[in-house]
Amino acid sequence: MLMRTGLLLIPALLATLSVRAELVSKTVEYKQGDTVLEGYSVYDNATQGKRPGVLVVHQWQGLGAYEKKRAEMVAGLGYNVLAVDIYGKGIRPDNPRDAGAEAGKFKDNRPLLRARVRAGLDVLTRHELTDLKRIAAIGYCFGGTTVLELARSGADLAGVVSFHGGLSSPTPGDAKNIKAKVLALHGADDPFVPAAEVAAFEDEMRQGRVDWQLIAYGGAVHSFTHWDAGSDSSRGAAYNERADKRSWEAMKPFFAELFK
Amino acid sequence: MLMRTGLLLIPALLATLSVRAELVSKTVEYKQGDTVLEGYSVYDNATQGKRPGVLVVHQWQGLGAYEKKRAEMVAGLGYNVLAVDIYGKGIRPDNPRDAGAEAGKFKDNRPLLRARVRAGLDVLTRHELTDLKRIAAIGYCFGGTTVLELARSGADLAGVVSFHGGLSSPTPGDAKNIKAKVLALHGADDPFVPAAEVAAFEDEMRQGRVDWQLIAYGGAVHSFTHWDAGSDSSRGAAYNERADKRSWEAMKPFFAELFK
Numbered sequence: 001m002l003m004r005t006g007l008l009l010i011p012a013l014l015a016t017l018s019v020r021a022e023l024v025s026k027t028v029e030y031k032q033g034d035t036v037l038e039g040y041s042v043y044d045n046a047t048q049g050k051r052p053g054v055l056v057v058h059q060w061q062g063l064g065a066y067e068k069k070r071a072e073m074v075a076g077l078g079y080n081v082l083a084v085d086i087y088g089k090g091i092r093p094d095n096p097r098d099a100g101a102e103a104g105k106f107k108d109n110r111p112l113l114r115a116r117v118r119a120g121l122d123v124l125t126r127h128e129l130t131d132l133k134r135i136a137a138i139g140y141c142f143g144g145t146t147v148l149e150l151a152r153s154g155a156d157l158a159g160v161v162s163f164h165g166g167l168s169s170p171t172p173g174d175a176k177n178i179k180a181k182v183l184a185l186h187g188a189d190d191p192f193v194p195a196a197e198v199a200a201f202e203d204e205m206r207q208g209r210v211d212w213q214l215i216a217y218g219g220a221v222h223s224f225t226h227w228d229a230g231s232d233s234s235r236g237a238a239y240n241e242r243a244d245k246r247s248w249e250a251m252k253p254f255f256a257e258l259f260k
Numbered sequence: 261m262l263m264r265t266g267l268l269l270i271p272a273l274l275a276t277l278s279v280r281a282e283l284v285s286k287t288v289e290y291k292q293g294d295t296v297l298e299g300y301s302v303y304d305n306a307t308q309g310k311r312p313g314v315l316v317v318h319q320w321q322g323l324g325a326y327e328k329k330r331a332e333m334v335a336g337l338g339y340n341v342l343a344v345d346i347y348g349k350g351i352r353p354d355n356p357r358d359a360g361a362e363a364g365k366f367k368d369n370r371p372l373l374r375a376r377v378r379a380g381l382d383v384l385t386r387h388e389l390t391d392l393k394r395i396a397a398i399g400y401c402f403g404g405t406t407v408l409e410l411a412r413s414g415a416d417l418a419g420v421v422s423f424h425g426g427l428s429s430p431t432p433g434d435a436k437n438i439k440a441k442v443l444a445l446h447g448a449d450d451p452f453v454p455a456a457e458v459a460a461f462e463d464e465m466r467q468g469r470v471d472w473q474l475i476a477y478g479g480a481v482h483s484f485t486h487w488d489a490g491s492d493s494s495r496g497a498a499y500n501e502r503a504d505k506r507s508w509e510a511m512k513p514f515f516a517e518l519f520k
């Protein structure tokens with residue numbers, strides 16, 4: 001026995017009650033040690049008062065238009081969002097060689113990576129609209145690795161989501177520190193995150209008794225959510241609309257569970 | 261810029277518009293060859309007219325109370341449901357030894373398994389409420405294996421969902437026949453569906469160029485959706501509320517995508 005409601009009958013009434021909402025965004029300067037970082041803060045003023053906070057962490061080219069758009073999409077879901085800067089103000093490598101070198105500095109220095117993302121988390125937690133008991137972090141590629149590293153640091157987060165992030169850890173024993181629920185969204189054909197790395201990650205999560213899930217998207221390679229990554233999967237990185245939409249939809253019930 | 265609606269302001273109006281809905285169910289006898297099968301048909305009369313059809317396939321003990329409850333839950337989502345019978349009327353093994361033997365007959369005879377589930381699909385497609393362009397199949401354990409086998413047979417389905425089903429195939433080349441989108445929901449610690457079997461399945465899907473996804477639920481073992489499976493994961497099969505709820509929630513957007 002179920003109760004059903006006749007929602008379809010009342011569009012006219014709903015229209016008269018609708019409210020125009022706007023995204024409120026600004027650039028935010030902050031520091032980690034002596035390094036100046038430049039993030040992007042955004043929320044939707046349709047929601048009043050405190051709300052869950054979500055950190056968004058960039059890909060290997062640094063915080064750019066893509067991550068700002070994602071931050072706005074997350075803000076549109078009703079969250080207070082900070083897209084962080086790991087590299088430093090003005091450091092936005094525009095070619096693969098420089099991007100790889102910059103990302104490599106942090107992949108090879110996890111304590112520094114943790115400190116940089118932690119500085120962003122501090123900014124988010126100090127924001128007046130952030131509900132301190134409901135905070136999550138998501139990241140793309142390099143940012144996926146980063147949010148996992150933030151979780152491994154023992155940060156007090158409800159959850160983290162990695163989109164096509166690298167899953168390896170130089171210190172897998174740190175998984176025991178993880179308080180966040182972990183959702184890894186993975187392209188099943190991603191040559192940059194091969195099967196052995198996925199298996200090691202699963203084992204790391206298992207050994208650490210983490211609350212984890214991993215979704216493998218068939219046919220998807222690296223960067224599957226990135227609109228500008230092209231469509232040639234043979235290059236190992238390409239946009240995949242199906243996996244992009246599915247992974248975005250998978251994030252929503254995960255957030256609903258974290259923030260309930 | 262988003263439009264928001266003031267839904268919270270109008271509960272009184274909604275209440276006056278609500279409709280009392282009921283599940284309409286019946287036992288259905290049908291045949292495959294000379295074998296009489298006994299399925300369970302259920303739909304929700306809150307919805308009018310044709311709707312997507314969903315086949316539900318049982319675990320190794322045959323169609324019982326668990327599968328009927330699942331069928332009702334799926335019917336409650338607005339679909340026309342048939343819980344099929346693979347074993348035959350009255351064949352409902354009530355202990356692991358007999359259940360294993362019965363399931364084994366079909367796992368070792370995939371053509372027969374395909375014929376049995378196909379007979380159920382025929383009953384569903386003949387039902388006046390089934391929208392023939394929108395049909396899916398879901399199955400639990402043995403039933404997960406069965407819906408994958410149905411897909412491998414080339415059945416004209418929008419999609420299939422396996423909940424903790426066995427993923428192996430004696431004829432992986434048949435994946436090229438698959439028209440259905442495939443969603444496999446897997447307990448990451450399921451000893452009955454080990455990592456090598458998952459890897460072989462993923463490779464089968466990849467080679468067959470199937471539209472597939474697999475979700476691995478950390479900490480979940482076999483039977484993770486089965487309320488009566490107990491809570492002792494060390495036995496290899498146990499209920500896991502978290503994975504149960506997450507997998508149910510993962511099915512919904514999959515159906516939404518299939519049936520849009």
